[in-house]
Amino acid sequence: MTAPRPPLLPLLSVLGSVTFLGLGTSWAKHTLFPLVGAEGTTALRVGFSALLLLACWRPWRRRLHAGDASRIACYGAALGVMNLCFYMALRTIPFGVAVAIEFSGPLILALLGSRRALDFVWVMFAVAGLGLLLPQVHGVSTLDPTGLMYALAAAVLWATYIVAGKRLGHLHAGHSVSLGLTVAALVVVPVGLAHAGSAAFSPTVLLVGLGVAALSSAIPISLEMVALKRLPRHAFGVMLSMEPAMAALIALALLDERLTTTQWLAIALIMAASMGSAFTARRGPVTTAVSLQG
Secondary structure: OOOOOOOHHHHHHHHHHHHHHHHHHHHHHHHHHHHHHHHHHHHHHHHHHHHHHHHHHOHHHOOOOOOHHHHHHHHHHHHHHHHHHHHHHHOOOOHHHHHHHHHHHHHHHHHHOOOOHHHHHHHHHHHHHHHHHOOOEEOOEEOOHHHHHHHHHHHHHHHHHHHHHHOOOOOOHHHHHHHHHHHHHHHHHHHHHHHHHHHHHOHHHHHHHHHHHHHHHHHHHHHHHHHHOOOOHHHHHHHHOOHHHHHHHHHHHHHOOOOOHHHHHHHHHHHHHHHHHHHHOOOOOOOOOOOOOO
């Protein structure tokens, strides 16, 4: 009797998801930030992502249950403001650091509901990682406090988005995500257009914005859905935990963002907490948990 083969397709899907997300965000920071700012970049990314997913999933074909409209509104608003805060943080702090801080939101949310002693170990890992990052020296000055506050706000909003998303668990993932991104676009596109003005309608900006939306939303979401159908929830969570390190490595290669040894240690601690939490979580059925951060 031969041993079962490892689930290569879902593992590669998660790896591809975090890679494309990092590539899209790095491309946005390098190309769009100088042209339309963080606000305009958010508008382009979220707006085009909504259009792509609406075209893909056509959610109007499915009926909504009573009360779903208000739930989708809360879900989408949290998603939109989370993305805006994340991109605002990227103006002044490194990509890998911003992702690690943002990761602390869903991580601490997951751990707060536990009463097992082992989970408090993961809490301490996460707190230690954040403790190293928040006052950490970057270059010749401390990490920008405004950028840190935006990253922390994104962390809180990611946790809020997860809570709101659980209330839509009865909907198909493509349905809820496409509608949620539509609401998110209604929230952030006016902000982005007010900041960027006519520059947002430049053909080059629109083309890059469409590419960023595909790389950082449409492709990662599709790959995560492939993985979620084939991986246990805890295994998916463990693999997704590599995102902060992948973001830091991509930013090093494409943006020349060099982190200190202490910052790498902080990222490692937060990743260890996330992996530990996912691996030791109570086993259960796979749930839809598509990530739309950053």
